[in-house]
Amino acid sequence: MKKLTLQLEELGCPSCVKKIETALKKQDGVNEVNVLFNSSKAKIEYDEEKIDPDNISKAVTNLGYEVLSRK
DSSP: OEEEEEEESOOOSHHHHHHHHHHHHTSTTEEEEEEETTTTEEEEEEOTTTOOHHHHHHHHHTTTOOEEEEO
């Protein structure tokens, strides 16, 4: 399992957290998602054989949220 942290644009409300977590958990290969409202970070554990960081980031941007950085 690989880990990825996305720094997102400032999240407007706690429901944004739920929206992002729900969408990422539906991605094949994403095992664990924890979005932190106060710091606007998404911590993701994923299977690199099924999904890559580009596709994870794309899933977030498709929801209308900007990914500022990832590590």
